[in-house]
Amino acid sequence: MLEIRVPATSANIGPGFDCLGIALNMYNYFYIEEADAGLEILGCEEAYRNKENLVYRSMLKCFEKLGCSYKQRGLRIRLQNEIPISRGLGSSAACILGGVLAANELSHGKLDKNEILEIATEIEGHPDNLAPAMFGGMTAAIKDGSRIYHESIKLPEGIKFCAIIPAFELSTAESRAVLPDIISYKDGVFNVGRASLLIAALTNGSLGLLEFACKDRLHETYRGKLINNYNEIIEESHRLGSLCTYLSGAGPTIMAILRKEKDFCSSMKAFLSQLENKWQLIELEPDLTGTVLRSI
Numbered sequence: 001m002l003e004i005r006v007p008a009t010s011a012n013i014g015p016g017f018d019c020l021g022i023a024l025n026m027y028n029y030f031y032i033e034e035a036d037a038g039l040e041i042l043g044c045e046e047a048y049r050n051k052e053n054l055v056y057r058s059m060l061k062c063f064e065k066l067g068c069s070y071k072q073r074g075l076r077i078r079l080q081n082e083i084p085i086s087r088g089l090g091s092s093a094a095c096i097l098g099g100v101l102a103a104n105e106l107s108h109g110k111l112d113k114n115e116i117l118e119i120a121t122e123i124e125g126h127p128d129n130l131a132p133a134m135f136g137g138m139t140a141a142i143k144d145g146s147r148i149y150h151e152s153i154k155l156p157e158g159i160k161f162c163a164i165i166p167a168f169e170l171s172t173a174e175s176r177a178v179l180p181d182i183i184s185y186k187d188g189v190f191n192v193g194r195a196s197l198l199i200a201a202l203t204n205g206s207l208g209l210l211e212f213a214c215k216d217r218l219h220e221t222y223r224g225k226l227i228n229n230y231n232e233i234i235e236e237s238h239r240l241g242s243l244c245t246y247l248s249g250a251g252p253t254i255m256a257i258l259r260k261e262k263d264f265c266s267s268m269k270a271f272l273s274q275l276e277n278k279w280q281l282i283e284l285e286p287d288l289t290g291t292v293l294r295s296i
Contacts, residue, residue, distance in 0.1 A: 001033040002105055003296045004098045007136070007287040008083045009090030010161070010255050011128040014214030014246040015194040019142055020153075021090075023132040023287040024161060028081045028091070030055060030098035031296075034106065035074030043079035054092060055079070058099025062119055066109045086169035088249030093129035096120045101293055117148050129249065136290030140199070155286055156205035159243070162264055164233060164254040167278040170226060175250035178222045187217040207243050210257060214244035227252045229275050236271050240264055 008026035012018070032055075039056065041049040051057070055077055063069060083091040100120045104111045111119070117134055121127045121143060131141035131150040141150035198213035200206070224230040224247065233254055237245040242256040242264065258264050265281045272279040 001031055001296050002102055003294050004030040004032070004101055005292045006030070006094040006097050006133050007090075007290065008284075009093060009129040009132050010088070010163075010248040010253075011090065012216070012219065012246065012249060013138075013198065013255075014220075014244065015191040015198060015216045015218070016128070016140070017191065017216070017218045018126045018128050020138070020140055020195065020198075021128040021132040022138040022155075022161075023136045023290060024089075024163075024284040025287045026082050026089070026163075026282070026284060028079070028083050028094040028098065030095075030102065031078040031080070032059075032098075032102040032106070033076050035076045037074040039074065040076045041079070042077070044081070053077070054095040055099040055102075058096045058120070058123055059103040061123055062100045062103035062109070062111075062116075063107060065119055066104070066107050066111070068107045084165060084253075086171050087165055088170070088247070088251045088253040089163065089165075090129040090133060090249065092172070093120070093124055093133050096123050097130060097133050097291060101291065105293060114148065117150070118146060121148050122146070132290070134290050136288045137286060138202070153199055154203045156202060156207065158260050159207070159286075160258050160260050160262075161284040161286075162242075162256040162258055162268070163248065163282045163284055164237075164256065164268070164272070165280045165282065166227070166252050167280075168252065170250065170252040172250045175219075175223050175226065178226065179219055180222070183218060190215075190217045207259070210244040211238070214246050214257075216246070220247045223247055223251050227254075228277050230254070232275075233272070233279075236268065237264075240267050240271075 007023040011021040013020045085091045127141035131139040138153040201209035237256045245256045248255040
């Protein structure tokens, strides 16, 4: 049996739309083995226990790429999920990566990590969650044709993350539907400058710059309108001393970056308790290992 552990990820990180992401110490586990016949999926809601399951579909895509078929053979897939679904924390990327890795291993494939990343990105569409989930840490990743180019970004010591997670879901499709087809030259320059400053500030440990570097004009303004009390939460986070606060992935999770010694959660919990929707706070650390696969 294969055990695959994939970390949660937080993408965009303000101005890094579809290219920046970081792995965090919250995990999905996938236990996958061959069976005599059929498909058995355990550990998830009934609606996902079928051939439309994203882990299974990702496995089939990889089998196809490798030129082998599992149509006449059985699979047993058991899921143990910590990453909440449709919250902007990379749950779909984790499922895709778990499926592609499992298929490569079961078929004795010789795909390296970059080739696995390329197949996974073909399914997901963009590598911002997949690259940090695979390699750990913070990464910048782009898609050029069918190739994925990525590089790690050094993170400073002394920071932690606080995920502010609502009780409601927000699908990536819905979040993308509100984005404009065309942006202004001014907004493009705004984001390029801040994405560059963000990477430099993190690499050099200039934490005081994060407040300015994390600003965005490509997606947060539009997606924030889909999230109740979004602006109020951002403002309160800054008031309570976060280094920066941004919309995680497509949302609706809001992510705050903090100094490790900062007591943030107790005060934020008190503020959130006054709002209409329920919110959960989870303190997280960067995961520097990435995906781990082992036979058990």
